[in-house]
Amino acid sequence: MPPRPLVFGPALPDADATTDWRSFQTKARQAPALVVHVEGHREAVRAWLASGVPHPPLVIVEADPNRHPDWLRLGADEVTASAQPEDCGRALAHAAARATHRASTHQFRQLVENALDLVSIIDGFGRYVYLSPSARDLLGIDPEGQIGRNAFESIHPDDRIPAMESFLEAIGTEGSTRRMTYRVIAGDGSHRLFEGVGRAVTGEDGEPYALVTARDVTDRVRTETALRQSESRYRSLLEALPDVISRIRRDGRVLDFHVPPVFATEFPADALIGKVLQDEIPADIGRQFVEAVAKVDESVGPVTYRYAVDTAEGRHYREARIVPHGPDEVLSILRDVTPEVEAELGLRASKADLEASQAELRALAAHLQEVREEERAHLSREVHDTLGQQLTAIRYAVGWFGRRLAEDPDAQRRLEDARALIDETIAQVRRIAADLRPGVLDDFGLATATEWYAERFAERTGLEVVVNESGESSTVPGDVATAAFRIVQEALTNVARHANASRVEIDVRAHADALHVRVADDGVGLDPDTLVGRRSLGGVGMRERARAQGGSLTIEGTPGRGAAVSVSFPLPLPPSA
Incomplete structure (x- = not known):
């Protein structure tokens, strides 16, 4: 057996009844619907509802309905004490429908709570059932205070009758829609202009309602008026611009054309309006225009291209910017960029000259390195062969004198000193020759x-x-x-001067297509500033040596964790057999 409504007061058919207020409050939570006779308990019931306690659909039986006109606001429907049982039944159904409607519209309320537009639900009697919080910002009124009030009272008297007529025409036809513009009286007595759309709907209780969405267009209308009034001013401003500005359909047909005097001979506006632009300009420039229009998209933005034109004054450069203007049109903004392009061309030429000069300097540096190495090799051979042979001959001559003066101790002592000096000189000559060009490198x-x-x-x-x-x-x-050997020498010299290291590791790895050499130490390392300005470490010289042979050099280091010089050279592949 389904649960039955709970009545506080005289019993009703098919309902449970109680006359104890505490018992009623306890049982009310499980009942599907409530009927309350408020006679003698009006304030207690009112306080109970005002406390916000959740309750099932509720009907108030009121002997004097005008005494407490806020039952609807507190969430209850009402009937008079003289109502028949069927009247209570209908009121219960209506209350249940209202409760269901409130539940079903919870999500709707969440969506419109922060809406900028004014959203309202009006019942078949023209009373507000719901008014969105935006009423505070738009009209300066409390939306909760409007619930149950006649919605048409807030409409300007001159617009009230047409609004009511439109409402009455639509409210009885499910799904019918009405649109109108009307003035609404704000909380401060001022008038705001609204565009409203009302749609007739049927509630869960089977009763008709109107869902109205209204947008405040007061500022928009004022803005449109101001725009119309200022059109001539903006036209004057446009005429003062130095650019060619045209409004063109996407198929190329010119709709409007502003041409400053400087472009008048190149672009005769009267001759182009109504024409297809790509048919009236040189073919190559026309192709650029068509391609730019094809690329223009509202989400991407403008498309820019440049082209050159030859005039009586010489070659000029133009830049066209194509901007989307609605679904079927574009704006073309054309300006003269001759000074900019000429500056860019001059910069490119200067950059090319600089790169050529740098290449020549590198080639010269490589040539000087080769000449220096050849001179070193020559000096090394001369020192080793000529001086070495002469010193050897001198040593033999000293030996000959030693044999002749074998009986003279003083002479032998002096000759022995001479032989030691000659041997030391020979060793120094060999070291100098090796430093100039180590023969072991060639051999x-x-x-x-x-x-x-x-x-x-x-x-x-x-x-x-x-x-x-x-x-x-x-x-x-x-x-x-x-080049690799000299870089190793320079790297080791830097280690000895700056690294304060105890160990150095040199890797020489030759592959078929590349040579890799690395010199790493365990010294004090390098800080970032030293890595940026490597000139004090001979980095420039090592890098130039590497670059002269097509190689690359890097210097790495971390404070306290040592440093490393790495160089790589490409090698020619051996001829295939």
Whole structure:
């Protein structure tokens, strides 16, 4: 058996009844609907509803309905004490429908709570059932205070009758829609102009309602009026612009054309209006225009292109900007960019000249390196062969005198000093020759020369130097091997001067198509400022040596974690068998 309505007061057919107020409040939570006879308990019921306690659909039986006209606002329908049971039944159905309607419109309320437009629901008697919070901002009135009031009272008297007639025409026909513009009286007594759309709907209770959405167009209408009044001013401003501005259909037909005097001979406006632009201008420029219009899209923005024209005054450059203007039109803004383009062309020419000069300087630097290496090799051979041979001959001559003066102790002592001095000079000559151009580099290749130099460096500085080799570096071309060797020398010199290191590791790795050399130490490292300004570390010279042979060089380092110089050279591939 389905649950029955609960009545506080005299019983009704098919309903449970109680006369105890506390018992009624307890049972009210489980009842599907409530009927309350408020006689003698009016204030208690009113306080109960005002407390916000949730309750099922409620009908108030009021002996004097005019005494408390706010039952509807508190969420209850009402009937008079003389109402028949069927009247209470209908009121209960209406209250239930109102409750269902409130639940079903909860989501709707969430959507319109922050709407800028004015949204309202009006029942068949013209009373507000709902008024959106935007009424506070738009009209300066409390929307809650309007619930149950006649909606037409807020419409300007001159517009009230037409609005009521439109409402009455539509309210009885489900889905019918009416539109009208009307004035609404704001809370401060001023008038606001609204455009409203009303749609007739049927509620869950089967009763007719009107859903009205109204937009405040007061400011828009004022703005439109101001725009119309200022059209001549904007036209004057347009006439003062130095650009060619045209309104063109997307098929190219010219609708409007503003041509400043400087462009008058190039673009005769009267001759172009109504014409298809791409048919009236040179074919190549017409193609650019058609392509630009095809690319224009509201979400992408303007499309810009440039072209050159030859006039009696010489070559000029134009820039056209195509801007979307509605679904079927574009705006073309054309300006003279000759000074800008000429400046760009001059800058490009200067940049090309600079790059050519830099290439020539690099070629000259590479040539100077080659000449210097050749001169070093020549001096090394001269020192080693000529001075070495002469010093050897002198030593033999001293030996001859020693044999002749074997009985003279003083002479032997002096000759022994001379032989020691000659031997030391011979050693120095050999070192000088090796520093000028180590023969081991020419005879045995880069890896062996690097090991030889590392040993000399370790003896001179006391540092531990480790050389790692992979690949066949003896086949590396001489000019590349020389550049790599000199970079290793410079890197080791920097380690000795600046690194405060205890160990250096040199990697020489030769591949078929590239040579990689790396010199890394465990010293104090480099800070970012030193890496940016590497001139004090000989970075410029090493980098130029690498670049002269098509290579690249990097210097890396972290404070406290050492530094590394890495260089890579491309190698010519060996001829295929």
